Amino acid sequence: xxxxxxxxxxxxxxxxxxxxxxxxxxxxxxxxxxxxxxxxxxxxxxxxxxxxxxxxxxxxxxxxxxxxxxxxxxxxxxxxxxxxxxxxxxxxxxxxxxxxxxxxxxxxxxxxxxxxxxxxxxx
Amino acid sequence: xxxxxxxxxxxxxxxxxxxxxxxxxxxxxxxxxxxxxxxxxxxxxxxxxxxxxxxxxxxxxxxxxxxxxxxxxxxxxxxxxxxxxxxxxxxxxxxxxxxxxxxxxxxxxxxxx
Numbered sequence: 001x002x003x004x005x006x007x008x009x010x011x012x013x014x015x016x017x018x019x020x021x022x023x024x025x026x027x028x029x030x031x032x033x034x035x036x037x038x039x040x041x042x043x044x045x046x047x048x049x050x051x052x053x054x055x056x057x058x059x060x061x062x063x064x065x066x067x068x069x070x071x072x073x074x075x076x077x078x079x080x081x082x083x084x085x086x087x088x089x090x091x092x093x094x095x096x097x098x099x100x101x102x103x104x105x106x107x108x109x110x111x112x113x114x115x116x117x118x119x120x121x122x123x
Numbered sequence: 124x125x126x127x128x129x130x131x132x133x134x135x136x137x138x139x140x141x142x143x144x145x146x147x148x149x150x151x152x153x154x155x156x157x158x159x160x161x162x163x164x165x166x167x168x169x170x171x172x173x174x175x176x177x178x179x180x181x182x183x184x185x186x187x188x189x190x191x192x193x194x195x196x197x198x199x200x201x202x203x204x205x206x207x208x209x210x211x212x213x214x215x216x217x218x219x220x221x222x223x224x225x226x227x228x229x230x231x232x233x234x235x236x
Contacts, residue, residue: 045227047224047226060223060224109175109178110163110165110218111175113173115170
């Protein structure tokens with residue numbers, strides 16, 4: 001059974017940093033694109049970032065997190081990460097990890113999701 | 124960016140009735156070279172992981188009951204749930220993966236009347 005388990009969410013001050021982890025089980029992340037999607041309190045879903053499993057290792061980001069967030073993967077640990085720097089209040093959200101069925105450069109639909117981890121940016 | 128809109132914002136239907144949710148994209152998500160619409164639907168129940176229902180606008184994900192169906196092309200899409208059950212209470216989102224950045228609709232909340 002495919003499972004995704006996010007962790008690392010916390011309360012952090014504006015300008016701070018946090019690293020989220022997403023541990024996969026029941027499949028090998030090296031075989032798939034992997035994404036992060038977030039949901040701010042009371043709001044809808046917002047795509048954040050995607051990581052390709054192809055040789056080029058390409059990554060893509062939503063504009064508001066470009067230059068602040070970095071997605072990476074450790075295939076040996078079957079884990080995807082989201083390093084979040086220079087956090088802002090508007091980054092407050094539940095962050096979901098999603099296995100992604102690739103359909104093109106930096107795109108795909110999300111076949112499996114985790115339960116999410118909560119990031120709160122506040123002083 | 125492609126803007127996704129959904130209607131209605133919320134709807135309440137009686138058990139066993141039909142629910143219809145509409146999704147519109149600000150530009151076509153139909154890839155002419157393969158005639159596929161890059162559009163998916165998800166169900167998100169409170170406190171749970173979102174669940175993929177439909178991809179390529181009309182292909183039902185494995186294990187999803189056939190009460191759920193998707194139709195549409197270009198810019199206009201519909202998710203229909205026939206014979207609505209209590210467990211269908213959730214927020215439903217459409218999602219375009221035609222162009223980066225990928226974008227979601229604002230969601231439609233389904234309740235039981």
